[in-house]
Amino acid sequence: MRAGVVVFQGGRVLLRWRHHLVTDTWGWEIPLGEIRQDEEPEAAAARHLEEQTGWRPGSLLPLIRIRPAEDVADCDHLIFLAHQASSDAEPAADESERAEWLPLLRVQQLMDEQSITSATTSAALLYFLADLLQSRASH
Numbered sequence: 356m357r358a359g360v361v362v363f364q365g366g367r368v369l370l371r372w373r374h375h376l377v378t379d380t381w382g383w384e385i386p387l388g389e390i391r392q393d394e395e396p397e398a399a400a401a402r403h404l405e406e407q408t409g410w411r412p413g414s415l416l417p418l419i420r421i422r423p424a425e426d427v428a429d430c431d432h433l434i435f436l437a438h439q440a441s442s443d444a445e446p447a448a449d450e451s452e453r454a455e456w457l458p459l460l461r462v463q464q465l466m467d468e469q470s471i472t473s474a475t476t477s478a479a480l481l482y483f484l485a486d487l488l489q490s491r492a493s494h
C-alpha cells in the first residue's frame with residue numbers, strides 16, 4: 356500500500372519533477388511512497404511529502420483511494436489533501452529533481468503535454484478538481 360498527498364494552497368498545487376526509470380521519461384507527480392509496517396497512512400503521506408519536496412503538510416484529509424494498475428498489481432494508493440504546508444527542510448537528494456508550486460489551472464495543459472502521465476497523480480488531481488467544482492456549485 357502507498358500513501359500520497361495533494362497540497363493545494365493559494366490556487367497552486369505542489370508537485371515534484373521526477374524521472375521514471377522504466378520509460379526513461381520525466382514528469383510531474385504528487386509525492387507518494389510506501390507505507391511502512393505499523394505506520395499510519397496519514398503519517399506516511401506526510402513523511403513522503405517532506406522527504407520528496409522539503410514541505411511539511413498541515414492537517415491531512417482523506418481525498419481518494421485508488422488502484423492504479425488493478426489488472427497487473429494489487430496495490431492501493433491512499434491519497435490525502437492538505438490545504439497548507441510549510442517549508443523548513445530540503446528534499447532528500449535522491450527523491451526529486453525539484454518540487455514546484457504549479458497553478459492548478461495548468462493541470463489539464465500538463466496532461467495534454469504528457470508532463471503528467473502518472474495514473475495516481477492524474478486521478479488525484481482530477482478528483483480534487485471535480486470536488487472543488489462541486490463545492491463551488493453548491494454555494
